[in-house]
Amino acid sequence: MSANLPVIIALDFPDASTTLNFVRQFPHPENLFCKVGMELYYREGPAIVRDLKDLGVQIFLDLKLHDIPNTVGSAARIIGQLGVTLTTVHALGGSKMMAAAKQGILDGAAAAGVAPAKVLAITQLTSTSPAALRDEQQIATPLPESVTHLAQLAAQSGLDGVVSSAAEVAAMKPQLSAGFKFITPGIRLKQNQTDDQVRVMTPDAARRAGSSGIVVGRPITQAADPVAAYEEIKRLWEEPVHE
Numbered sequence: 001m002s003a004n005l006p007v008i009i010a011l012d013f014p015d016a017s018t019t020l021n022f023v024r025q026f027p028h029p030e031n032l033f034c035k036v037g038m039e040l041y042y043r044e045g046p047a048i049v050r051d052l053k054d055l056g057v058q059i060f061l062d063l064k065l066h067d068i069p070n071t072v073g074s075a076a077r078i079i080g081q082l083g084v085t086l087t088t089v090h091a092l093g094g095s096k097m098m099a100a101a102k103q104g105i106l107d108g109a110a111a112a113g114v115a116p117a118k119v120l121a122i123t124q125l126t127s128t129s130p131a132a133l134r135d136e137q138q139i140a141t142p143l144p145e146s147v148t149h150l151a152q153l154a155a156q157s158g159l160d161g162v163v164s165s166a167a168e169v170a171a172m173k174p175q176l177s178a179g180f181k182f183i184t185p186g187i188r189l190k191q192n193q194t195d196d197q198v199r200v201m202t203p204d205a206a207r208r209a210g211s212s213g214i215v216v217g218r219p220i221t222q223a224a225d226p227v228a229a230y231e232e233i234k235r236l237w238e239e240p241v242h243e
């Protein structure tokens with residue numbers, strides 16, 4: 001996996017046929033990196049991962065596991081067999097749960113003879129505002145510090161990176177080792193509506209902040225011309241950073 005990943009398209013669609021028709025409109029599906037989330041996976045199961053892999057698509061399976069360590073470890077063992085590139089657990093599940101997830105992925109991958117997925121910790125969802133963190137979760141720590149703390153916990157638990165808003169990356173990156181991944185959803189172009197996202201950034205600002213990869217759903221999937229929207233976001237993401 002290179003230092004900067006391609007734009008990851010969130011395939012938040014209700015079923016396989018809608019998803020595969022969407023992917024097939026791209027001239028080179030084999031160059032795509034796509035995210036399969038709960039909606040699609042709960043409907044279609046591992047078959048959708050196989051179908052996308054058959055088109056050459058690289059997969060981020062974003063199921064955000066969050067349960068007791070034994071349950072997460074067992075589920076991760078199954079995910080590990082699928083041969084996906086990235087997968088997620090919630091950092092708030094704790095260090096034992098994260099370590100169990102990582103071990104489960106390694107065990108599953110070894111059993112299936114595939115490369116193990118990198119395991120990312122969800123820190124604070126990009127739809128969470130500082131006010132919600134304080135008033136709903138009753139976490140008094142400021143949001144960027146909470147994200148940095150959870151990223152350090154994820155690293156100590158053996159995980160490969162985190163999911164956060166790009167807005168937190170510049171502050172936490174110096175405190176984590178080289179190679180640790182910062183994958184950032186909540187990406188919007190200036191003309192896009194923010195929808196339910198709160199901590200948003202443009203693709204070029206995310207790149208300058210140090211994101212390793214951006215995840216983009218509705219600005220591409222709901223665009224009048226998804227291929228053109230993808231190409232524009234990719235152009236901004238890949239724009240050289242001038243120091």
Ligand SMILES: O=c1ccn([C@@H]2O[C@H](COP(=O)(O)O)[C@@H](O)[C@H]2O)c(=O)[nH]1
Binds near residue numbers: 012126163164215
């Ligand atoms: O903190 C998080 C973690 C995951 N996501 C996922 O990313 C995409 C974003 O979709 P948009 O349509 O671009 O808003 C979606 O699949 C989420 O489940 C996130 O947004 N924030």
